[in-house]
Amino acid sequence: MDFALNSDQTMIRDTAAAFLADASSSAAVRAAMAGASGFDAKVWQTLAQELAWCATAIPEEYEGLGLACFETVLLAEQCGRFLLCAPYFATACLSVPVLLETGNAAACGRYLPQIAGGTLTATTALSATGLDWQPGKVAAAAIRQDDHYLLSGAYRQVIDAATAGLLLLPARLPGGETALFAVSATAAGLSATTHDTFDRTRRTGAVKLDQVRVDAGDMLACGEALDKSMQRACAGAAIALAAEQVGGAQACLDMTLAYIAERKQFGRSIASFQAIKHRCAEMMVRIEAARSAVHGAARQAATRPGDADLTLEAACAKALASDAYFYCAQESIQLHGGVGFTWEYDPHLHFKRAQAGGHWLGSSDELRERVAANLLGAI
């Protein structure tokens, strides 16, 4: 496995960075944060339709570009770096793998071309309460009636709940098995609200279903097969989220370096103090180690490893990246001094995103326990 980026990959990364530097500048992020939808529709249109970012990991048979998980990781890293406020993560990094892994060809044919073309956004609920796949904690119920199901229940935390066009929602069947359904946002009986989140760069919300009618063909998978495919899809999503976090951590370091180079005390740039240099160097160590873990995991994922291996790769990447992101965000506040505590400067945006996302798809402690169970057996 060669870890160098080829010229196509460097181009993907650099083009994304150039686009986001403008489209997701600090001012643009703050405007999106203040808006009702949480993102700029024009930026999303460019990104999804002209630049075809959502098409990256969608196979060509579904009108995508058919690239590997690695290219998604390169894009996600730049999204995190520029704090992109957009339905990109929930659509391309979470719901696309879910659709692909559940393997319902008809549903893939129905939805993936629209996602690839940038005309449909999607999200996925992972349990009744949180943002990790826990089939045991699915409270919604689905009852089959002739050629359709009726779904009722609630999901407390869903990314982009109120804006996604397509919602992938798990519900319990009468026999106790969990099934996953593709539900249109416009379905009668579906309502979504947006939470008042501290991390304004990414919206989450609650979804309620009251006797929502779903065609039988939109039941994507159920039972053990669903569990297996959701674990694989969530591993893919966790690797992409980890890439975002590496990008965010890098932004924290970069903005800190820019600030301390200008800031003078005692007649010299504070960047010349060894206490400061060492703290910045420590940030770089954690960022590069996390980046190595993420790139390694993404390259492994592209080789279609077994379920257990993929889960462990993702756990490693996500735990190291989450921890590095939070570490760099808190260091960035501290090293900015007083202004690091203000709303005006950006460190707090990363600090909030790092904490919120740190719990998505498994907190670092939970992920370490997954690894421990593999090494040492269950507790």
Added chain:
Amino acid sequence: MSEDNAAFRAEISGWMQDNLQGEYQCLRHRGGPGDEDAHPELRKQWEQHLARARWTCVGWPEQYGGRNLTPAQQVIFHEEYARAGGPGRVGHLGETLIGPTLIALGSEEQKQRFLPGIVAGTQYWCQGYSEPNAGSDLGNVQTKARQDEAGGDWIVDGQKVWTSLAHESQWVFVLARCEPGSKGNKGLIFLLMPLDQPGIEVRPIKQLTGTSEFSEVFFDGARARNADVVGAPGAGWKIAMALLGFERGLSTLGQQAHFEHELQLVCAAAKANGAARNPMLRNRIAQAWMGLKAMRYNAMRMLATSPDGTVDGAADNAGLIAKYYWSNWHRDFGKLAADVLGFDADIASTEPALLRLQQVFFFSRADTIYAGTNEIQLNIIAERGLGMPKEARPAN
């Protein structure tokens, strides 16, 4: 991985399997850092055994006795060597530091005289860089070299310290000051000196481990032939730095295979004594596993060569953090190993597996000091990786 590489991997693992047994069986997983006093004579025989099968200096050009292996093949060699439990290499300073330096910068006569012995596993080297007042500040070396006008020999007076494996070596490469009154990295000379001579005394240092990998080396009118100066007198710093450039290396992945073995020992110990049921220890063991995985991928990024020649600066960043990351990982791991052993950590074990973990706990304290302390590493990362202001240096 290409079929060629897979076949090569199988060849090495097969050879190790067939050869690391019988009289050499007891060397498995021995002689690494912190365990370098294990079976030194037998390990030297093992070096010669390797040499007869041409498994020393595998990355060197064939004209100097190597196999001219590609970096990818060298990685495979080091990985399989370590995975099979190959013992710590007594000859590694010759093979990885002075040998490559002589190949790049030595005279033809030096190459002819020294390289064959290094390849054959019959000539062992140690490094005379650090001094009591020249550790992190290596440019402050005070050991003096003056030329004997009669015979042209260089006469050396002074002291080196932290010299690894000095008592197992025949030769030392020495950085000394040959221009009186010069300061810093100017006016230095790089000398090759036989240790077995009247003007040199080697005194092993008893470390906190109770063992002695490191020594002090005293020079009192010791002699080096003029033909054994590498590069020009006065330009020794250039040679010394070029040598350190060879230190970063392909053996990294082999080192990680050793770490992996140590982690397996910890997991086995934790399962055996019940520590595996302690949630805090489980968490730390998992963290160690993750750190090792990151280290492995980081090494692969560091060694990456782009298929189409694109330069990716990120590979340099991966290289910059490597030493700091592995040494701190290993030091934390040493503490974890001792915590997993619990009460038994303090009772010198007769079980090789447990003794190894006890050694790691103690020796890993050196990891963050030698080859650039943590503090120097962070300076280097900040200055080279992040472009931050350089530390003040005295004017030369």
